[in-house]
Amino acid sequence: MKRMLIAGNWKMNTVGQEALILAKGIIEKVKELDDEKLNENFGILICPPFINIPMVSETVKGTKIKLGAQNCSDKLQGAFTGEVSVPMIKHFGCSHIIIGHSERRQYYHENDYSINQKLKIILESGLNAIVCIGETLDERQSGKTYEVLSSQLKEGLKEIQPNFSKNIVIAYEPVWAIGTGVSAETRQVEEAHSAIRKELEDIFGHKAKEMLIQYGGSVNEKNALELLSLEDVNGALIGGASLKVESFISIIHSALKSVY
Ligand code: PEP
Numbered sequence: 001m002k003r004m005l006i007a008g009n010w011k012m013n014t015v016g017q018e019a020l021i022l023a024k025g026i027i028e029k030v031k032e033l034d035d036e037k038l039n040e041n042f043g044i045l046i047c048p049p050f051i052n053i054p055m056v057s058e059t060v061k062g063t064k065i066k067l068g069a070q071n072c073s074d075k076l077q078g079a080f081t082g083e084v085s086v087p088m089i090k091h092f093g094c095s096h097i098i099i100g101h102s103e104r105r106q107y108y109h110e111n112d113y114s115i116n117q118k119l120k121i122i123l124e125s126g127l128n129a130i131v132c133i134g135e136t137l138d139e140r141q142s143g144k145t146y147e148v149l150s151s152q153l154k155e156g157l158k159e160i161q162p163n164f165s166k167n168i169v170i171a172y173e174p175v176w177a178i179g180t181g182v183s184a185e186t187r188q189v190e191e192a193h194s195a196i197r198k199e200l201e202d203i204f205g206h207k208a209k210e211m212l213i214q215y216g217g218s219v220n221e222k223n224a225l226e227l228l229s230l231e232d233v234n235g236a237l238i239g240g241a242s243l244k245v246e247s248f249i250s251i252i253h254s255a256l257k258s259v260y
Helices: 017-031 050-060 086-091 102-107 112-124 137-141 145-156 162-167 186-210 224-228 245-259
Strands: 004-009 042-047 065-069 096-099 128-133 168-172 212-216 235-238
Touching: 004 096, 004 212, 004 245, 017 042, 017 050, 017 065, 017 245, 042 096, 042 245, 050 065, 086 112, 096 112, 112 128, 112 145, 112 162, 128 145, 137 145, 145 186, 162 168, 162 186, 168 186, 186 212, 186 224, 224 235, 224 245, 235 245
Parallel strands: 004 042, 004 235, 042 065, 065 096, 096 128, 128 168, 168 212, 212 235
Antiparallel strands: none
């Protein structure tokens, strides 16, 4: 059976109670799904802003919804004003942390070195990482897509032991498809995911087969089934459409259809 992780990246949205309302809305709808199908092969994850994690953490306790963070510090603890550490995130029951999102690379100048530092701390803390990679429009148009993906993977996953591969999810997110309403074409997704799987095999050997590779970039209720049915697509990282209960649940329905 194909494994799936459907993840909502709420970005810098939801103020106070809005986060609770959204989380509760998702929980209620997920309760209506076939419980048997939401097994260890099919995960649902929500990633609220840091400040709303403690509140949402209470709400998701005992449900089938996993909780994640959108970023973390590349330091374990200490005098790093404004940063949020992996142990702080773990304390509130988060299972996953997104790192290397293109918005962080673009607006906060994060690079593969700091992403690799974060990854090491996440894995050593016993959590799972969603490592985002993806090319810009310029890079795609100049034929550099696979060079970029390969370098982001090699640098981002540097010195990581293969036994940690099961705790790493790769999210392929072409930068030009994020938040634009225009997802990548199925052929482009298929090609990129297959190239990523090969690159992961070079890095982790046979363990790469078990790794989840999500697609992200304008996934919505209309295109989800087609994208999630593709080979080597093990779920989605969803921004805009994860902020509306109906849309997020509809994508989960498509994901279930593509698996069962
Ligand atoms: C994202 O935030 O990772 C993302 C893919 O956003 P959107 O779904 O809005 O394109």
